[in-house]
Amino acid sequence: MNVVCFLVAFCVVISSVNCVFPDIEFLKDFFTDRNALLTINNCWSYDKNRVFLERMALSQMTQVGFYKNDDIEALKKWSNRHYLILDFRSCDSSEKILDELNATNTFVYPLRYLCLVSMLDFPTFSLKLNALQLLPNVEVVCAIFAVESVFLHQPYKVAKINELTWENYGNWSLKSGLFEHYSKIPTPQRRANLQQAKLTVVIVLYENDTWNHLTDYRNPGIDTFTKQDFESMKCVFEHLNINYSLKGVDSYGYYNETTKKFSGLVHEIQRGGADVSGVSIYFTEDRYAAVDLIKMGNPLAIRFIVKKPSTSYIKNIFFITFNDNVWIAGLIIMIISALAVKIILSWEVKEKTVCIKKVKQNSYSLSDVTLIALEAVCQQGTTTEPQSLSGRILALILFGAFMFIYVSYSANIVVLLQSTTKINDIRELLESRIEVGGCQTHYMRNYFESIKKGPLRDLYLKKIYPDQYFPLESGMKKLQQGNFAFHVLLQAAYVYILKNFTNYEICGLQELPGYIEENRGYVAVPKHSPYKDLLKVAILKVDEYGLQRRTNLRVIMKPKCFSQSATFKSVGFYDCEQVLWIWVFGTILALVLFVGEESTLPDSFLKMKILQAFILFLAFEKICSTETDLQFLEDFFKNRNVALSIHNCWTKSKNNQLLRKMATVGQVGLYHPSDINDLKKWPSSAYLVLDLRECESSYEILAQINKANIFVYPLNYLLLVDEAAFSPLSETLSRYEILPNCELVIAVFTATCVFLHQTYKVGKINELTWERYGNWSLANGLYENYRNVPKHQRRVDLKGANLAVGLVIFENDTLNHLTDYMYPGIDTFTKQDFEPMMCVLRHMNVNYSFLVVDNYGYVDEKTGLFSGLVREVQTGRADVSAGSIFFTKERYEAVDLIKQGNPHPIRFVVKKPSTSYIKNIFLITLNSNVWVASTVILAVFALVVYVILNWEAKNKEKVKQNKYSVSDVTLIALEAVCQQGTTTEPQSFAGRILSLILFGAFMFIYVSYSANIVVLLQSTTKINDIQELVDSRIEAAGCQIHYMKNYFEGGGKGPLRHLYLSKIYPDQYYPLEVGMKKVQQGNFAFHVSLQSAYEYILHYFTNYEICGLQELPGYIEENLGYIAVPKLSPYKDLFKVVILKVDEYGLQRRTNQRILMKPKCFSHSATFKSVGFYDCEQVLWIWVFGTLFSLVVFFAEKLIHHFAHKFHARQTKRTDDILRMFNACEEQVLDKHAAGSCVISLLVVDYSIAHTQSASYLENFLSREA
Structure with missing residues (x-):
């Protein structure tokens, strides 16, 4: 750069100067503490320039230079720290430099200018500046030198064809020094009003119909980026006061390697065909080199969407069920157990003692004990039973240990078969068997090919290139089917998902990073655009105000997963793929071994508008002509669809003419005052017309x-008055309480036309505010300024009116923390509502004072009066409440309520109870059909086994016993159900097939049953409604707050009333901490304000406990609060509109996000939960009753056995007595015939008892005697 720079040190000896140069002193003061680099062009003398350098050294300038004529191109490389000072006071070279700057378009570069001009030359200089392209980015300061001071102004143009706009930048004098108006306000903020400058905006459209739906949120899946961005950019243009025209192109702009040019939107911006893009584009290096990009806070997400694949599709679930340590330990246990079993069995065979005599074979090989170990692992029982005590203990431990391993393994298999796995990154997607495709849009291939390395490049080459592109619907259908990843614009995908996916499918979706790393778009402007900084600031403001977020919520409707509950998924081929391969290779191995065995054994715009309005007013005043008031009334009420009543002092004929003329307008009548209070009953659409022209009764x-x-009532007024009586009427109205809700139109009749005014007061003690409503003439008809603008939008500025604001505070310290978000759990409702209401009051320009109360307001049934906030508003001591209250019928009758978009939820918070606490898991595991079918199968099999075993016993085929009873076969069937094996083995082929089928069938039932028991023991159950809570064993209570009992007792009927009476009434109320601790412990429902509960949960609950929480509807159905105002408040409509605006701007949502911080569940992974007493309650009761039943049966058996024993003893005694009598007969009776008669008589006495003992004796006796 050809600039002679003088580095001036602080040690320069400053020569004494007898005079002071005002311009040098001004420059010294102007640049002090600016840290700027200066280049000056002047026509001063050498001595003056030397003094200038000395003085600038005192201002701590680091670099000062003089301008050379050949430096014009070098200026474009300077930064915004550089100042070019041009002295136009008798210096022609500065004017030449100015012309060169404009001719070379140097003003667009970030360089600042200071022009020194005399007061006499300023008019000519300003005309010269008007011909230059001083657009909003140019910072030119004109220092106008007067006699004793310097005036500072800044000129700029909002567009090339506009006139200059001048800013009063400040002033300087030797006595007072420098004063700057805008020293701390950046240029983009001062020049934000572009005064309807005409700019061309380019947008991208693929469908012509999008022109009709840019702002109505229809068809969000078509031209999504354009609709999403244009609504926000429209707010930017309105903020900058731009008059824009739209230009449509069909692509965002891609670089053509052949022509070396861009297409589409970037091409239009680059060549200057458009001033700014109305949509955002993605950042690329080639685009950044062609245009300037402004970052926009608008997500434009293009990502992979994939349905989480089944775990069995990604991993070998039969191996990952246990980790390596478990597999190794299980194998070691099996080997050791097999060796121990072999040793014991071999010893039993060797020692065939009396105690060990039932061995089934003479030796046991390694394959035999291996088979026994495998039978224990597979829980199928074994026919080989050790006879020694040590062997039986070992078998018991072996089968018992592997039973737990088997149950754990089968339960995990069931869970893993129904579970899905999250794809963590692109590398996992690349290595998986999941197919990949891209959406068939013109820009998709560009982004795929732009990645030159990494996993994304490998994924493109392996799974997408060359033809894996699908239309949106086809790709989303493949995604819905599963095992397919689709690279697509999320907004378009969301629209399809919301229409076609179920909740379960939505919960199973996940997103992966796509080929476009930057999610935020950029607004494109030409290089060195004069509007770049203005647009950047305005875009940031729109984002901060929440307008961008509001648009996103309407366009980007991301599907929500409402419930993680799974649905049943049938097992597919790939789920069992590993098992099938084991079967194939196992069968092949078995065949190989078989063959082996067989062979070898195997701003200014406003002034212009005011001037136009004044000219129109004069024009109307001149052209209006005199005509009847009847025509005015007809024109005024035409198309209003109102009922009107008029009071006047007209003649009867004129009134009849009025009624006839107004018959086509609406309902018309003449007002005759009888009871003035009747007006209070009139509807809000009614008009009362009072003719004050020579009619004193109207004044009355x-x-x-x-x-x-x-x-204060919703009634409209039209006052007809002459021009001469207008001033006295104004004085009269100033004494009346005409507040902002009153619609009072004054029609001032002049000689030529009628002028319409509206007046109101912002407060009772304030002066009248006048609005120019319009005018009417016979020639031009009616003109209304505010016909389509409601009064509550026009009168939103209350000009510092004094209002009293009611505030509910329970803790005095809350007054110190209303806006700093500290202690959100204390006075939560007040803090949540206060800041949005302050935005409302500031927006309305209200001067407010607080009226603090200690409760929200409840009616006393004895006095019928309200307390607290409602009482203050009802009596008029408070004009509005700063916090919202809940809606009740009594409050609605006492005050007016304005709905506020602020959630104040009070609900039941409950930790989801264990399934076993709510239901009998041992019964619900299988449904009734399975239970019935299993019982029938069991009975049929038991019967068949009974027949077969008894047949085997009859044919004596190696049977262990001679006969099998019903109890024996029942025991065999129960052994099959419990999968414990049996010692009774059928020997026939039919019996063994039957046993195989029986044990195999019940193996599947046993596995399913045990797996479901394991899952249900660790699972929780959601309480679906209040009735379920009433019917459950879960306790319930309310938070110990003064208003809680009011809402409990207000529940008139239904489940909530039953819940209150059965579980809460009379004393189930706890402080917040106590109640939340009981919730944390479980099986407890707590009715509490969610804001307070959330704060406690965030501090004390773990993630697993947070995931286990649920909310149930409470005693307050309406979650949104209401702002209270007095009945017939003049500010009600104003508050209603402004509250809606604050909500739409996102200010309410911003406060809620700071205070109402709902705890998030980051992971649904469960933690281990030990089995509790209530989990096994039903089993324990079965054990208790079973034991009692068995004891009863035992005592019955014992009693029966006792009586049977006594009977048998008695019979034995009688038999012995008869035998003795036989002997006596033989010994004592000599006569043989007498002895025979004795024996026969004894047999007759009790033949049924004694015949077995005496029959043989009798036979011997008779034969001997014969």
């Missing part, structure tokens, strides 16, 4: 209306 009616305070 007006005074009565004010005295009866009827102006």
Whole structure:
């Protein structure tokens, strides 16, 4: 750069100067502490320039230079720290430099200018500046030198064809020094009003119909980026006051390697065909080199969407069920156990003692004990039973240990078969068997090919290139089917998902990073655009105000997963793929071994508008002509669809003419004052017309209306008055309470036309505010300024009116923390509502004072009066409440309520109870059909086994016993059900097939049953409604707050009433901490304000406990609060509109996000839960009752056995007595015939008992005697 720079040190000896140069002193003061680099062009003398350098050294300037004429191109490389000082006071070279700067378009570069001009030359200089391209980015300061001071101004143009706009930048004098108006306000903020400058905006459209739906949120899946961005950019243009025209192109702009040019939107911006893009584009290096890009806070996400694949599709679930340590340990246990079993069995065979005599074979090989170990692992029982005590203990431990391993393994298999696995990154997607495709859009291939290395490049080459591109619907259908990843614009995908996916499918979706790393788009402007900084600031403001977020919520409707509950998924081929391969290779190995065995054994715009309005006013005043008031009334009420009543002092014929003329307009009548209070019953659409022209009774009616305070009622007024009486009427109205809700139109009749005014007061003690409503003439008809603008939008500025604001505070310290978000759990409702209400009051320009109370307001049933906030608002001591209250019928009758978009949820918080606490898991595991079918199968099999075993016993085929009873076969069937094996082995082929089928069938039932028991023991159950809570064993209570009992007792009927009476009434109320601790412990429902509960949960609950929480509807159905205002408040409509605006701007949502911080569940992974007493309660009761039943049966058996024993003893005694009598007969009776008769008589006495003992004796006796 050809600039002679003088580095001036602080040690320069400053020569004494007898005079002071004002311009040098001004420059010294102007650049002090600016840290700027200066280049000056002047026509000063050498001595003056030397003094200039000395003085600038005192201002700590680091670099000062003089301008050379050949430096014009070098200026474009300077930064915004550089200042070019041009002295136009008798210096022609500065004017030449100025012309060169404009000719070379140097003003667009970031360089600042200071022009020194005399007061006399300023008019000519300003005309010269008007011909230059001083656009909003140019910072030119004109220092106008007067006699004793310097005036500073900044000129700029909002567009090339516009006139200069001048800013008063400040002033300087030797006495006062430098004063700057805008020293701390950046240029983009000062020049944000572009005064309807005309700019061309380019947008991208693929469908012509999008022109009709840019802002109505229809068809969000078509031209999504354009609709999403244009609504936000429209707010930017309105903020900058731009008059824009739209230009449509069909692509965002891609670089053509052949032509070396861009296409589409970037091409239009680059060549200057458009000033700014109305949509955002993605950042690329080639685009950044062609245009300037402004970052926009708008997500434009293009990612992979994939349905989480089944775990069995990604991993070998039969191996990952146990980790390596478990597999190794299980194998070691099996080997050791097999060796121990072999040793014991071999010893039993060797020692065939009396105690060990039932061995089934003479030796046991390694394959035999291996088979026994495998039978224990597979829980199928074994026919080989050790006879020694040590062997039986070993078998018991072996089968018992592997039973737990088997149950764990089968349960995990069941869970893993129904589970899905998350793809963590692109590398996992690349290595998986999941197919990949891209959406068939013109820009998709560009982004795929732009990646030159890494996993994304490998994924493109392996799974996408060359033809894996699908239309949106086809790709989303493949995604829905599963095992397919689709690279697609998320907004378009979301629209399809919301229409076609179920909740379960939505919960199973996940997103992976796509080929576009930057999610935020950029607005494109030409290089060195004069509007770049203005647009950048405005875009940031729109984002901060929440307008961008509001648009995103309407366009980007991301599907929500409402419930993680799974649905049943049938097992597919790939789920069992590893098992099938084991079967194949196992069968082949078996065949190989078989063959082996067989062979070898195997701003200014406003002034212009005001001027235009004034000119129109004069024009109307001149062209209006005199005509009847009847025509005015007809024109005024045409198309209003209102009912009107008029009071006047007209003649009867004129009134009849009025009624006939107004018959086509609406309902018309003549008002005759009887009871002024009747006006209070009129609807809000009614008009009362009072003719004050030579009609004193109308003035009396007006005074009565004010005295009866009827102006606060929703009634409209039209006053007809002459021009001469307008001033006295104004003085009269200034004494009336005409507040902002009153629609009072004054029609001032002049000689030529009628002028319409509206007046109101912002407060009772304030002066009248006048609005120019419009005018009417016979020639031009009616003109209304505010016909389509409601009064509550026009009168939103209350000009510092004093209002009293009611505030509910329970803790005095809350007054110190209303806006700093500290202690959100204390006075939560007040803090949540206060800041949005402050935005409302500031927006309305209200001067407010607080009225603090200690409760929200409840009616006393004895006195019928309200307390707290409602009482203050009802009595008029408070004009509005700063916090919202809940809606009740009593409050609605006492005050007016304005709905606020602020959630104040009070609900039941409950930790999801264990399934075993709510239901009998041992019964619900299988449904009734399975239970019935299993019982029938069991009975049929038991019967068949009974027949076969008894047949075998009859044919004596190696049977262990001679006969099998029903109890024996029942025991065999129960052994099959419990999968414990049996010692009774059928020997026939039919019996063994039957046993195989029986044990195999019940093996599957046993596995399913045990797996479901394991899952259900660790699972929780959601309480679906209040009735379920009432019917459950879960306790319930309310938070110990003064208003809680009111809402409990207000529940008139239904489940909530039953819940209150059965579980809460009379004393189930706990402080917040106590109640939340009981919730944390479980089986407890707590009715509490969610804001307070959330704060406690965030501090004390773990993630697993947070995931286990649920909310149930409470005693307050309406979650949104209401702002209270007095009945017939003049500010009600104003508050209603502004509250809606604050909510739409996102300010309410911003506060809620700071205070209402709902705890998030980051992972649904469960933690281990030990089995509790209530989990096994039903089993324990079965054991208790079973034991009792068995004891009863035992005592019955014992009693029966006792009586049977006694009977048998008695019979034995009688038999012995008869035998003795036989002997006596033989010994004592000599006569043989007498002895025979004795024996026969004894047999007859009790033949049924004694015949077995005496029959043989009798036979011997008779034969001997014969």
